[in-house]
Amino acid sequence: MPNIYLALLHYPVMNKNGDVITSAITNLDLHDIARAAKTYGVKGFYVVTRLADQIVLAKRIIGHWTHGAGADYNPARRRALELIRIEESLADVIQHIAGQENVQPKTVATCAKRFDDAISYDKMSGLMSNGKPHLLVFGTAWGLSEELIRQADYILEPITGQTGYNHLSVRSAASIILDRLIGR
């Protein structure tokens, strides 16, 4: 099984003008990405927000499906949402993984833009097969802040189709990236 974690950041991310903002949690991000993570054997899915009311909201959604009426109604959904843990920053996520793994995870930033030093899916997949922990980092809104991307250990190349159109939802992008890295 791969030793992979996933983080979905609501800060620091960009708005459509490139300003760094804090975005709001989207219910279906939690569901879709948790379900994809569960499918591919991801060990933990961290939802990162520093807003107190958003932390309450996320915990309420997750609680409904892991302990509330939703857990009885749909046990498969429960198993997916049990992967989720709320943290207030990417640093907290890394610290939590390090506490579990006794080593810091390598961070892998994702972005719809191409960076000169981006790594290919094949190469990243090969690196991940060493069994050491890797943390895939996804941004909501218009994507991760450039500063955060440049601090990552690796920057993954963007997903491109045949069209030049690069506006996938983070739900689609996370699903495709998991499939490309660990789905074959």
Added chain:
Amino acid sequence: MPNIYLALLHYPVMNKNGDVITSAITNLDLHDIARAAKTYGVKGFYVVTRLADQIVLAKRIIGHWTHGAGADYNPARRRALELIRIEESLADVIQHIAGQENVQPKTVATCAKRFDDAISYDKMSGLMSNGKPHLLVFGTAWGLSEELIRQADYILEPITGQTGYNHLSVRSAASIILDRLIGR
């Protein structure tokens, strides 16, 4: 460019007990699947529902992003949602494509369950490269009715990770399937 169309069915689909039902439209299905379709050069994305009030709802959502305030706010989203056309049945979808292509599309059913005669992604991808129209058919709720699946020209093998967990959202499944068939 691939000659591929995509249909998202809200009837005939199954509920969790396997009964054939009509499901409700989910806003983010339209957005996410339209964006993935646009990324991979899909020629048309048909949203199929036979419920009059759901047709009105879908047209209102699409209109907001293609002609309303959303079109100015986010032109990239406009270009994706312009791919959507509402039809009342799969037969209507096939007829509409035949009117455009002067030949009926081959239908490709998708399902989270494995059928004995399912076709692999590599094989399907090869068949699609003949340039003739192919229609990928996705089901909402607990998936397409078995009767409809068996009527398709091809049944695509399910997406499996390493875990046996097969509960992806239709948004994730459509994204991964487009990437596997025409994304490389």
